[in-house]
Amino acid sequence: MATPRPSSSDDDAFNIVATYRRVLAEDPDLTMPVAAIESLIVGLANTPSTTVSETLDLVSKLTAQLKSGISNPISLSAGTDLFQQYLISNLQRARGDFDQARNHLVQNGRLFVERAKAARETIAGFGKHFVRDGNTVLTNGGSRVVGALLRNAAESSNGSGRGSIRFRVIYVVSHSTTGNSVEESETAANIAALRERDIPVAEIPPTAIAYCMDMVTSCFVGAEGVVENGGIVNRLGTYQMASLAKAARKPFYVVSESHKFVRLYPLGQYDLGIEQNIVDFRTAKGSERGKKEAASDEGVADMEGEGVRSGSGSCTPGDEVDYTPPRLISGIITEGGVLLPSAVSEELIKIWF
Amino acid sequence: MVGQTPSLTTFLKSLKQNDIETSIELFISLLKRRQIKNSRPCAIATTHLLLRVVAEPKRKWDAQKLIDRVGHVGRRLVAAQPREMAVGNIVRRVLGVIREVAERDEDSLTDSEFSGSASPITGEFKQRPGLPTRFSEFSPLHGAAAMPHNMHSGRPGTADSMNVEFGGTPQRPGLMSSNASYAGQGPSGTSLFSILQHPQGRSPLATPPTGTQSPAMGPSPSRRTTGGEANEKLDIKAEVIDGIKELQDELDVVDSQIAESALDHIHSNEIVLTHTSSQTVQKFLLTAARKRKFTLFHAEAYPNNHEATHATILNGAQGEEEDSDERWKPLTSLGITVILIPDSAVFALMSRINKVILAPHAVLANGSLLAAAGASTIALAAKTHHVPVVVLSGVYKLSPVYPFDTDELIEYGDPSKVVPFEEAEFMNKVDIVNPLYDWVDCDLVDLYITNLGGHAPSYLYRIVADHYRLEDVDLNAKQDVAVKKG
Numbered sequence A: 001m002a003t004p005r006p007s008s009s010d011d012d013a014f015n016i017v018a019t020y021r022r023v024l025a026e027d028p029d030l031t032m033p034v035a036a037i038e039s040l041i042v043g044l045a046n047t048p049s050t051t052v053s054e055t056l057d058l059v060s061k062l063t064a065q066l067k068s069g070i071s072n073p074i075s076l077s078a079g080t081d082l083f084q085q086y087l088i089s090n091l092q093r094a095r096g097d098f099d100q101a102r103n104h105l106v107q108n109g110r111l112f113v114e115r116a117k118a119a120r121e122t123i124a125g126f127g128k129h130f131v132r133d134g135n136t137v138l139t140n141g142g143s144r145v146v147g148a149l150l151r152n153a154a155e156s157s158n159g160s161g162r163g164s165i166r167f168r169v170i171y172v173v174s175h176s177t178t179g180n181s182v183e184e185s186e187t188a189a190n191i192a193a194l195r196e197r198d199i200p201v202a203e204i205p206p207t208a209i210a211y212c213m214d215m216v217t218s219c220f221v222g223a224e225g226v227v228e229n230g231g232i233v234n235r236l237g238t239y240q241m242a243s244l245a246k247a248a249r250k251p252f253y254v255v256s257e258s259h260k261f262v263r264l265y266p267l268g269q270y271d272l273g274i275e276q277n278i279v280d281f282r283t284a285k286g287s288e289r290g291k292k293e294a295a296s297d298e299g300v301a302d303m304e305g306e307g308v309r310s311g312s313g314s315c316t317p318g319d320e321v322d323y324t325p326p327r328l329i330s331g332i333i334t335e336g337g338v339l340l341p342s343a344v345s346e347e348l349i350k351i352w353f
Numbered sequence B: 001m002v003g004q005t006p007s008l009t010t011f012l013k014s015l016k017q018n019d020i021e022t023s024i025e026l027f028i029s030l031l032k033r034r035q036i037k038n039s040r041p042c043a044i045a046t047t048h049l050l051l052r053v054v055a056e057p058k059r060k061w062d063a064q065k066l067i068d069r070v071g072h073v074g075r076r077l078v079a080a081q082p083r084e085m086a087v088g089n090i091v092r093r094v095l096g097v098i099r100e101v102a103e104r105d106e107d108s109l110t111d112s113e114f115s116g117s118a119s120p121i122t123g124e125f126k127q128r129p130g131l132p133t134r135f136s137e138f139s140p141l142h143g144a145a146a147m148p149h150n151m152h153s154g155r156p157g158t159a160d161s162m163n164v165e166f167g168g169t170p171q172r173p174g175l176m177s178s179n180a181s182y183a184g185q186g187p188s189g190t191s192l193f194s195i196l197q198h199p200q201g202r203s204p205l206a207t208p209p210t211g212t213q214s215p216a217m218g219p220s221p222s223r224r225t226t227g228g229e230a231n232e233k234l235d236i237k238a239e240v241i242d243g244i245k246e247l248q249d250e251l252d253v254v255d256s257q258i259a260e261s262a263l264d265h266i267h268s269n270e271i272v273l274t275h276t277s278s279q280t281v282q283k284f285l286l287t288a289a290r291k292r293k294f295t296l297f298h299a300e301a302y303p304n305n306h307e308a309t310h311a312t313i314l315n316g317a318q319g320e321e322e323d324s325d326e327r328w329k330p331l332t333s334l335g336i337t338v339i340l341i342p343d344s345a346v347f348a349l350m351s352r353i354n355k356v357i358l359a360p361h362a363v364l365a366n367g368s369l370l371a372a373a374g375a376s377t378i379a380l381a382a383k384t385h386h387v388p389v390v391v392l393s394g395v396y397k398l399s400p401v402y403p404f405d406t407d408e409l410i411e412y413g414d415p416s417k418v419v420p421f422e423e424a425e426f427m428n429k430v431d432i433v434n435p436l437y438d439w440v441d442c443d444l445v446d447l448y449i450t451n452l453g454g455h456a457p458s459y460l461y462r463i464v465a466d467h468y469r470l471e472d473v474d475l476n477a478k479q480d481v482a483v484k485k486g
Helices: A016-026 A032-046 A052-069 A074-091 A098-107 A109-125 A144-155 A181-196 A206-215 A238-247 A288-296 A298-303 A341-352 B008-017 B020-032 B039-054 B063-080 B085-108 B123-130 B134-138 B156-162 B172-179 B219-223 B236-259 B279-291 B306-315 B343-350 B375-384 B424-429 B457-467 B475-485
Strands: A136-139 A168-172 A201-204 A218-221 A232-235 A252-255 A321-324 A331-334 A337-339 B271-275 B295-299 B337-341 B355-358 B360-363 B369-372 B389-392 B437-440 B447-450 B453-455
Touching: A016 A032, A016 A052, A032 A052, A032 A074, A032 A098, A032 A109, A052 A074, A074 A098, A074 A341, A098 A109, A109 A144, A109 A331, A136 A144, A136 A206, A144 A181, A144 A218, A144 A252, A168 A181, A168 A206, A181 A201, A201 A206, A206 A238, A218 A238, A232 A238, A238 A252, A238 A321, A331 A341, A337 A341, A341 B457, B008 B020, B008 B039, B020 B039, B020 B063, B039 B063, B039 B085, B039 B236, B063 B085, B063 B236, B063 B475, B085 B236, B085 B360, B085 B457, B085 B475, B236 B279, B271 B279, B271 B343, B271 B375, B279 B355, B279 B389, B295 B343, B306 B337, B337 B343, B343 B375, B355 B375, B369 B375, B375 B389, B375 B437, B447 B457, B453 B457
Parallel strands: A136 A168, A136 A218, A168 A201, A218 A252, A252 A331, B271 B295, B271 B355, B295 B337, B355 B389, B389 B447
Antiparallel strands: A232 A321, A331 A337, B360 B369, B369 B437, B447 B453
């Protein structure tokens, strides 16, 4: 509001990274892409702009700031990309109606959130199709939408409250010493909710996945981002679970809202464009990585608006992700139905081209 | 129909005399008694019945009423025999036709509020039909003039697995545009924009930008070139009847269209393995046999289809009409060596086989298929020996159903075919099952050939999306809503 030009000093007026964190913290049910859209809308509202290109410029600036301010921007970039493409496709068409279009966006931030949550509910509604009597389901927790899907399956009955589907759940729980408390409490809440509904839940450490695999009928995981080739980026350990499921010929389903589709084409684990300090080679003199970073990271550090980054460019423990290639995925359950991994690129093509 | 076993032919004859409700009941009982069975007869009977339903005299339909009516009839048919997926497929196709006609109608009547297919699911779904998916305009299935037909052959998976080259087939473009497959207007499926869309109705803002395509190329007028009707109120009934007739035409020509690619797949001196007495496969092989010599191993599909298989090998496949005695020439008369083998010999022979050709009972949305029992053995053996598996299937067999539980898709038949009832002692001591179908996973199939051309299994979702509306995929979901409302 202070600076009409989103050029040099809008950091002072509006801090997108802080807004993003605040939005995410305020509503634990919010996914990262939606939080990113929310923050961009707040940014748009705070910074008056009168022309289309000015708005687009502002949004791309804010997006760049946000991405550089967050250690793992894959998931949120799904939201920012979606928003940017939406703006481009709408604002440019709405020649006379620029103000109306802009106002629509600014005023309906809440509505987007509601829709995103409705999408999750829709997905959860598919649960009863996937989970059958006598099934044993393996999941790696932490995902709200998987939790919702399983809860829905547990409840699905003729409205009597107690579910009619008898199934069991194996939750992979990693009790990391460094502890990502938000994630862990979420997992605990999911497990408690299922047990509350008379669904037997077992908690196993990630090392026991292979041991359990023979009794599992299907696996469900969430995703931080669904990438262009139909693979997913998700919490560390997902790739390994998918590999084991494939080896045991068990279906491996990804449960994800379609706003998590992100235009990224990773060729492998180390091609995600984020720095992760997972493999840390050390000698008696210390970490090899430390030396390299000191040399290369200086230039990058200047570009970041402020030092909001957690750590020096690497993810905090508990936040690491891996990439699961599409060949391991049986299907992606979205609010529009069950997609094959190969259908993801088409959805992305629809909005980008 | 006195003195005749009820069948597809008698049913089609009786359609003209009976009133609609009687016909529906008759079809339901025929389905239940399995006197009409298998995909093609079911599909044909369904189109004829729905044609009668739509053409009901003295009824004036508006779109919504027609959708309700067809949906209601469709649900009864599907409930009668849920495993005959062709019935459900045809019902969905017809619903898609109605929706398309309704939308075209609305398009021509300016932008009045969209009510044609008030989807019960959520508010945002309501807008989706209005959102033209630009991709599907480019899709080869639409056969739009702007589309270079080479794109169709360029599916990497297809070409790699089978060395197919369609591109050169000169008649293909014509085919695509005239009578390829009657797909409804590209259903939008899910748009990623859905959470951002304008909340009130269809906003002019809510359409993607016009890029290379001009707005005039939009979904409505380009597809069916009936001409200057776009400006007047359409006669829904007539339009839908036309649509259903196109569907019937498609069912008539589907085998010939599939057979057109035979020469691309069957090469000289190849050894081909097939299974059951499928008309589609026979036609395909006959077309190839006119030009090329190959050897055919024919697994006999005991105990459910072996008699028909033997008859096919000996006397040729039965013609189009189920009951007529007219038969096509047997392959042997064209100089093809046909070797009949029991199903149990499949694995042993697989190492000598160059190509496996299967005919499915139904193809599911994720690329897996249901076929006569024994198909899974063949597909697994082929996988083990790295022999390509080609599945010949009309689009009408392609179902949007996702195989949540494969066990419940399998139908079990008469156990006395395995062990006859005379052997009562045997019957008392053991359980005898006779599964009619096998489920074959999608990664065992290398190529699907439909009347639209060849597709990798991973591409089938696209064809499903082009032929069925999202709203119609779950026919019963609507019923739930209706029950709740009522």
